[in-house]
Each structure stands twice: as C-alpha cells, then as structure tokens.
Amino acid sequence: xxxxxxxxxxxxxxxxxxxxxxxxxxxxxxxxxxxxxxxxxxxxxxxxxxxxxxxxxxxxxxxxxxxxxxxxxxxxxxxxxxxxxxxxxxxxxxxxxxxxxxxxxxxxxxxxxxxxxxxxxxxxxxxxxxxxxxxxxxxxxxxxxxxxxxxxxxxxxxxxxxxxxxxxxxxxxxxxxxxxxxxxxxxxxxxxxxxxxxxxxxxxxxxxxxxxxxxxxxxxxxxxxxxxxxxxxxxxxxxxxxxxxxxxxxxxxxxxxxxxxxxxxxxxxxxxxxxxxxxxxxxxxxxxxxxxxxxxxxxxxxxxxxxxxxxxxx
Ligand code: NAD
Numbered sequence: 001x002x003x004x005x006x007x008x009x010x011x012x013x014x015x016x017x018x019x020x021x022x023x024x025x026x027x028x029x030x031x032x033x034x035x036x037x038x039x040x041x042x043x044x045x046x047x048x049x050x051x052x053x054x055x056x057x058x059x060x061x062x063x064x065x066x067x068x069x070x071x072x073x074x075x076x077x078x079x080x081x082x083x084x085x086x087x088x089x090x091x092x093x094x095x096x097x098x099x100x101x102x103x104x105x106x107x108x109x110x111x112x113x114x115x116x117x118x119x120x121x122x123x124x125x126x127x128x129x130x131x132x133x134x135x136x137x138x139x140x141x142x143x144x145x146x147x148x149x150x151x152x153x154x155x156x157x158x159x160x161x162x163x164x165x166x167x168x169x170x171x172x173x174x175x176x177x178x179x180x181x182x183x184x185x186x187x188x189x190x191x192x193x194x195x196x197x198x199x200x201x202x203x204x205x206x207x208x209x210x211x212x213x214x215x216x217x218x219x220x221x222x223x224x225x226x227x228x229x230x231x232x233x234x235x236x237x238x239x240x241x242x243x244x245x246x247x248x249x250x251x252x253x254x255x256x257x258x259x260x261x262x263x264x265x266x267x268x269x270x271x272x273x274x275x276x277x278x279x280x281x282x283x284x285x286x287x288x289x290x291x292x293x294x295x296x297x298x299x300x301x302x303x304x305x306x307x308x309x310x311x312x313x314x
Contacts (some may be wrong), residue, residue: 001025001026001027001028001069001070001226001227002026002027002028002029002030002067002068002069003020003026003028003029003030003068003069003070003071003072003226004029004030004031004032004064004065004068004070004071004072004111005017005020005029005030005031005032005048005071005072005074006031006032006033006055006061006064006071006072006073006074006075006101007032007033007038007055007073007074007075007076008029008031008032008033008038008043008048008050008074009031009033009035009038009039009040009042009043009050010033010037010038010042010074010075011038011042011172011174011176011177011178011215012074012116012169012172012215012218012219013031013033013038013042013074013075014038014042014043014176015174015175015176015215015216015218015219016072016074016218016219016222016223017029017031017043017046017048018046018219019216019219019220019222019223020223020226021046021047021048023223023227025227026223026226026227028049028067029046029047029048029049030048030049030050030051030064030065030068031043031048031049031050031051031064032050032051032053032054032055032060032061032063032064032075033050033051033052033075034052034053034054034055034075035052036077037077037078037178042176049064051063051064054097055073055075055093055097055100055101056092056093056096056097056100058100058103058104061100061101061104062104062107062108065104065105065107065108065111066108067108068105068108068111069111069112069226069229070111070112070113070114070225070226070229071101071104071105071108071111071112071113071114072113072114072222072226073098073101073113073114073115073116073149073153074116075093075097075101076093076094076097076116076145076146076149077089077090077093077094077142077145078142078183079142079183080120080140080142080143080269080271080272081182081183081269081270081271082142082183083140083141083142083145083271084140084141084142084270084271087141090141090142090145091141091144091145091148093145094142094145094146094148094149095145095148095149095152098115098148098149098152098153099152101113101115102152102153102156102162102164105156105162106156106160106162110161110162110163112163112164112165112226112229112231113153113156113162113163113164113165114164114165114166114167114222114225114226115149115150115153115164115165115166115167116149116167116169117146117147117149117150117166117167117168117169117235118142118143118146118168118169118170119168119169119170119171119211119237119239119276119278120138120139120140120142120143120146120273121136121138121143121146121147121150121168121235122134122136122137122273122276123136123137123138123139123140123143123273124137124139124273125137128243128275128277129241129277129278129279130237130276130277130278130279131237131279131281132168132234132235132236132237132279132282133234139271139273140270140271142271143271149166150166150168150235153166154166154233154234154235157231157233163229163231164231165225165230165231165232165236166232166234166235166236167221167222167225167235167236167237167238168235168236168237168238168278169213169218169238169239170210170211170212170213170237170238170239170276170278171185171186171187171210171211171212171213171239171276172212172213172214172215172218173185173187173188173212173213173214173215173298173299173302174214174215174216174298174301174302174305175215175301175302175305176215176305177215177302179191179192179193179306180192186210186246186249187212187249187299187302188302188306189201190249190250190253191253191299191302191303191306192306194253194257194259194261195257195303195306195307195310199261199262199263199264200250200253200261200262200263200264201263201264201266202246202247202250202263202264202265202266203265203266203267203268203269203272204265204266204267204268204269204272205265206245206246206247206250206263206265207245207246207247208245208246208272208273208274208275209243209244209245209246209274209275209276209277210243210244210245210246210276211239211240211241211242211243211276211277211278212239212242212244212249212295212298213238213239213240213292214292214293214295214297214298214301215298216293216298216301217240217290217292217293217298218238220290221238221283221287221290224287224289224290225286225287230286230287232282232286234282236282236283236286237278237279237280237282237283238278238283239277239278239280239283240278240280240283240292241277241278241279241280242277242292242295243275243276243277244295247263249299250263252295252296252299253299253303256296256299256300256303257303
C-alpha cells in the first residue's frame with residue numbers, strides 16, 4: 001500500500017516515515033513538505049518519494065496523493081506563540097491547507113485521511129481529564145485553526161463519505177524534535193539546555209502539567225490506523241492520560257543526568273493552558289493492543305538522541 005505523509009520532514013513526520021517503511025504492508029511512502037520547519041536531515045537514509053512544496057499547491061498535492069491508500073496529514077504551522085504573531089498565516093496553512101488536502105484525497109479516489117488536531121482545542125475548558133465531547137474553547141489562533149482542521153475532516157466524512165480519522169495529539173516528544181528556536185517545545189528545550197549546562201527556562205511557576213506522549217507511541221498508533229484504515233465519527237485523543245508537571249520533569253531529568261540542573265523562571269506565555277490530561281477511553285477502544293512507552297523511558301531515549309547528535313556535530 002502507498003501512504004502519503006504531508007509534513008513528513010517534520011518531527012512527527014520523520015519518525016512516522018521510518019516506522020511506516022518498516023511495516024510489511026507499506027510498499028511506498030510519499031512526502032510533501034515545504035521544509036519551513038522540517039528538514040531533509042529528518043528523512044536521511046529513508047526511501048521516500050519527497051516532493052518539496054506546499055500543501056496550498058493543489059498540483060503538488062496531486063503528485064503525492066495519486067494512488068495513496070491513506071494520507072496522513074501532519075503539515076501545519078505549529079506553536080501557539082507563532083500563531084499569535086501571525087494568525088492569518090496559521091489559518092491559511094492549518095485550515096485552508098487541510099481543505100486542500102481533503103480535496104486532493106477526493107481527487108485521488110477517496111483516500112483514507114488521518115489528520116493531526118491538538119489538545120489545545122480544549123483551551124479554557126477546565127474539566128479534567130479531557131473527554132472528546134467537552135466543548136472546545138480555543139484560547140489561541142493556533143487552537144482555533146486545529147479545531148478547523150478536525151472539523152473539516154469530519155465534515156468531509158459526513159458530506160462526501162471520505163473515510164477519516166481526526167486525532168487530537170497532546171504533547172508529543174522524542175528524537176528529531178528541534179530545540180534552540182523561539183517556538184521550541186518544552187522537553188527538547190529542557191534537554192538541550194541541560195546538556196549545554198544552561199539553566200532550564202520555565203514559563204511561570206512550573207506547576208502547569210501536560211499529558212506527554214512519546215513519539216514512538218504516536219507513530220505506532222498512526223501506523224496501525226493507516227494499515228487498518230481506522231475511522232471514527234468524532235475526534236480521538238491521542239494520549240494515555242498520564243499527567244506530569246514541569247517541575248517533576250526537571251526532577252526526573254536531574255536523576256537521568258545525575259546533575260543539579262538550575263531552572264530560570266520566566267513570565268507565563270499568553271495562550272498557554274494550565275493543565276492538560278487526556279481521557280483515553282476512545283483511543284484504547286480503537287487501538288486495544290497499543291501499550292504506551294512510559295514517560296521516563298521516553299525521556300531517556302530523548303536524552304540519548306540529543307547526546308548522540310551533539311557528539312556527531314562536535
Ligand atoms: P513540525 O513543525 O516538526 O512538522 C510540520 C511539518 O509541516 C514540517 O516539516 C513543516 O516543514 C511542514 N509544513 C509546514 N507548512 C507546510 C506547508 N504549507 N506545506 C507543506 N509542508 C508544510 O511539527 P510536528 O510537531 O511534527 O507536528 C506535526 C503535526 O502534529 C502538526 O499538524 C501539529 O499541529 C500537530 N501537533 C503536534 C503536537 C506536538 O506535540 N508535536 C501537538 C499537537 C498537534
């Protein structure tokens with residue numbers, strides 16, 4: 001089977017391409033990526049058919065989607081702060097771009113489409129854990145654009161019978177996730193700072209909590225969704241309901257690295273939610289065989305990856 005991955009040169013995309021190519025049922029992987037945040041390095045050594053271009057370009061999309069059994073749609077302009085800086089661009093890529101991908105899937109004969117929404121859609125809704133039927137309350141343009149991503153996908157399922165699965169990713173972490181830029185996620189920022197002997201920056205008091213999912217678990221679920229062509233009428237949380245606050249992440253890193261690690265508190269970021277934790281009932285019903293990688297094991301694997309990359313670059 002052929003699988004197309006939009007945003008395949010990104011963090012999750014690069015990990016997913018690797019996993020898909022290891023699966024005996026997958027014969028071909030095609031990628032479309034404009035390399036705005038992704039990089040060719042993430043696909044190094046992989047036998048993928050890469051089209052360098054934007055999902056906003058219908059002709060480019062047709063080139064990669066032809067003959068695809070499933071399109072995994074990961075391409076997006078990520079990060080809450082980036083969306084506050086340029087909401088229109090975020091809308092264009094994340095909302096309009098999703099409609100373009102869904103149209104391409106229709107033109108390709110009705111390919112199965114798996115889309116990446118986000119836990120940020122729950123936003124200001126304080127209820128925990130986050131169950132999919134809670135009212136979405138986006139508090140950033142990014143979150144609103146991700147709500148549009150999943151809404152369009154599910155509407156195409158209802159309107160045109162397109163088989164779709166809309167995942168709400170929570171905080172994904174692991175190898176290939178970049179650090180060292182303004183919009184970097186928290187775990188790579190912490191690990192990079194720790195290995196570079198710099199204080200770990202924390203926005204706010206550090207008591208905010210997240211349901212972190214190791215990228216290997218995310219790609220396992222995505223691959224199974226692709227191979228079994230899993231669909232669902234509503235969105236599906238892709239996280240397993242384990243919640244950890246940032247100060248505890250720092251404590252765990254101290255243990256792993258056997259180092260004191262200083263922290264540096266900075267002002268809280270606008271648009272950030274306080275706590276996040278998934279209800280994983282729907283996910284476990286659809287994917288009963290997936291056992292998530294434990295947080296500490298994932299953190300160790302992430303540290304190892306950062307270490308080996310630093311060594312290779314030294
Ligand atoms: P990423 O930035 O590493 O990957 C996104 C990829 O899309 C990049 O390779 C980028 O170059 C590409 N891209 C951006 N605009 C494009 C365009 N117009 N045309 C073609 N390619 C384009 O981010 P990621 O962390 O791998 O996230 C993948 C998906 O998962 C995104 O949709 C993101 O919103 C979603 N998500 C991620 C997380 C997380 O914790 N990482 C959480 C929630 C949702």
